[in-house]
Amino acid sequence: MARDMSTAATAPAADFAARHIGTGPEAQSTMLDALGYDSVTDLLAAAIPDSIALADAASILPPAATESEALAELRALASRNRVHRSLIGLGYHDTITPSVITRNVLENPSWYTAYTPYQPEISQGRLEALINFQTMVADLTGLDIANSSMLDESTAVVEGMLLARRASNSDSNVFLVDADALPQTKALLANRAEAVGIQLHYTPYDVSPPPSDLDVFGAFIQYPGASGRVWDPTAVIGAVHAQGGIAVVAADLLSLTLLTSPGELGADVAVGTTQRFGVPMGFGGPHAGYLAVRSGLERQLPGRLVGVSKDADGHPAYRLTLQAREQHIRREKATSNICTAQVLLAVMASMYAVYHGPGGLKTIAERVTNAARYLADAASDGGHTVVHGNYFDTITLETARDADDLVQRAYEAGYLIHRLDDDHVQLSVDETTSQDDLVAIADILGADLGTFPERVPGRTDLTGWIPETLLRTSEYLTHPVFNTHRSETSMMRYLKYLADKDYALDRGMIPLGSCTMKLNAATEMEAVTWPEFSRVHPFAPEADVEGYLELIGQLESWLADVTGYDAVSLQPNAGSQGELAGLLAIRSYHRSRGDDSRTVCLIPSSAHGTNAASAVLAGMKVVVVACDELGNVDLGDLRAKIAEHPDDLAALMVTYPSTHGVYEHEIRAITDAVHEAGGQVYIDGANLNALLGFARFGEFGGDVSHLNLHKTFCIPHGGGGPGVGPVAAKSHLAPFLPGHPLSQRGAKSNPVSAAPYGSPNILPITWAYIRMMGAEGLRDATGAAVLAANYLAVRLREHYPVLYSGENGLVAHECILDLRPLTDATGVTVDDVAKRLIDYGFHAPTMSFPVPGTLMIEPTESEDLAELERFIEAMVAIKVEADAVAGGEWPADDNPLVNAPHTARSVIVGEWEHAYPREKAVYPVPSLLRNKYWPPVRRVDQAWGDRNLFCACPPPEAFA
């Protein structure tokens, strides 16, 4: 016994890679036997073309750390961040995340490991949370319909501008911008407008209201202003409308519990952030932006929209609606390139509103604005001038003495205040600002504390500093869901009730091709909620964020190393934004050389729709390159398209391995052809997880790539976000990568996100993954992922044809099963198989992408052999069922496939009158007796939902 303990104490800790990778040596040996290879190395050598193999396997990554070592290092980094109390504001406010939400949502794999709810039958919980979010935003903004989140406020403003141009009756290319807009929003607007030919005109609306002969397609108003000023924009909005323009208003949601809503002021579009609704600042992100529109503009909405439809039994069911607006269908004609949004954070914000309710939110807002009033009085008492008499939570001061002195004294007392110029500062308060904080700041402002009140008066008559005409009188959040869950018990159970409806990685494999649903390890998630990472303002001084900057610097260098690039920007908040940043870098590069005419972007027909949508937003013209019958880029067509554009070729966007899940043999010939014609090569890094440790983009012709940290590098999908889409480039493009005007260090231009480092709060996840895997572990993960995909392909091939394969008949990290022959022979569709998999306890694979009528399967390295076998068993059994339909055993319109999925209710209520037994419906294989997932709804009627658009919480009677 004693000897065992001493052994345990000195033995090396368990290897994290062996925890992350689901298949051990024994399982891998079994799988390799089925494929006829001796080792994973041999398999990968056979699968990956020699022409791209690593030039040099050496890596700068440190050797793998254990889980406890990695956590200790993260603790050390965290300790180098200093959490000063932020009064900076500027769109980021400290907030109190209710612990019941932290524990049951943010730290709960049932929420954070779920995928985007494209399969509505297994996503009803998060779809309900998102429709709560939409209802919350629509109610507070006073508009008719809100989407399910944008990436942040500033990108939402850009989306609002683009929406205005699509929807406006004006032919003008001018967009009017509030001079009192947030600085980061101004910077983003400038960067994005230029690329798509929009001119921005800044105006201080109070000084120079829009003239009657205005010629703009739209106008942007910040409400309240960045300076804190509260004013009535009704006249400005009226002037914009009078000449056919669209009014876009960025509004602070908390202020809207007290202020007249944008919708009531006449706005067509409202945008903003929901960060202060219980989502930590996190040094800038992630958090959910929002966008709402008046009715009539819903088809112009960017991003995801949840609507109510009905299932096969006529019961109400949620689903993503109007998907044909989006990039995955409409490609270069999409309303936006946004794909991954900020679902997990939108869920948190919606639950903050569910928990507090309308009364609780209003009380918070009243407390906040009373605190601002207190500081305004203190400032006056201290001899400063309060610049705007009307405000909500932010006051701008003309200082009685040097602004720097005030900022410094506040800093020494533990507070961050925003310096505007030599004699102006700005102070912003939030729900965390305490009485002690206010007294301390009043002291710094020079108020005479002997005569000044020690406590903030709890005024409910706010007309002393908010204009009476702007005090909100309309109701909001009247739906029962916002008025029921006041006790923590009730809230905890509501969150559990919703989570139980959903299928996430905590139930089983999510074999979604192109989505990479691998393990999000608990250790990787640990640091996310540490206050040293979560309670940091994005514009905190450099001295406060040394730990963050060190972590970011290491991560940038590691990512550059594994991809073969020279520079990395972590700023893009999703793959779509990384694509855009990379293409904008290419555009800027060409223009810097006088090649202004290079605007054509070649995109293979197999590309993800986001590629085309991003190219358009980068001011490029999309030319599609054909694919051959093997699914590869048609080299002949590529050369022809290059020849057609000798002087205007800007770039080729190509995904590697391809979206068909194949290592294309000719990739070098492809990248060479583009370079010879003066074009740049953008390699979409969506499938990097099939390459890591075996090849580097930068070594086989890539000039720039984006990576998806939420795929290859373990940031959880969160039900559709957060994502991080770093952009990596060769040195010649490095000067054009995203910087930020308010960044603590480094480049200041080309921003694509509101915050300098995008979503730093979740970067410790990727840092921990790489730190614990090391170069060898990453390589092993790639090998295990490719082995698993090929194992599934070889085992399922005799039942379903594998559509594409590359060298030696091998696939990469995913495989496409062609269901079209089955559909032709039996009438059973790809939908039927996908929905039937739910009855077998699986999330469906990717349906009809990139080829209609097929399923794309990606098991990832994290699934163990038992789970792979369970999936094979299900797919084989489903094939037998389809054959029974073809053989006439079951009618084409009444069989377990066409009726899938089966709810408990559907097999219990009433007489069983189907052609197959109940047991077959819900327990088709014996293992389900022990572990059964019950879908809460039957198959959702997609068309009904689109034709009968309803995108807010339905009344409770609907579920009776």
Added chain:
Amino acid sequence: MPNYTGSADKADRKYTSEHEWLDISGTSATIGITDYAADKLGDVVFVELPKVGSTVQSGKVVGEIESTKSVGELFAPVDGTVTAANTEVVDSPQLVNEDPFGAGWMITVEVADASVFDAADLMDFDAYTALVGE
């Protein structure tokens, strides 16, 4: 203009490679999409048509037909002026699936001269049937 009745036999109509049909009468043609196109699109949920009185140009997109999973474009097969647009199909997009050759018609276009139809690259029923491999 009275609403289109869709009475013409399919065999008597003309077709385009964009899977549209034309029911031609003098200098006027009513246009819709074929059952093949409607089937490929799937459940149509939204139809957007050009305004009556607007001019259309051969080969240009004049409308959209959106399903739950894809977007089809309505191309003008000839140069002309829109004299009627089917408001019923806008209100009830499922008509495109239920009756593509009748109640699911899209627009009627008036051309300058009947010879425009001869000059356009239109297929007869047999040629179109061969195209879609039926």
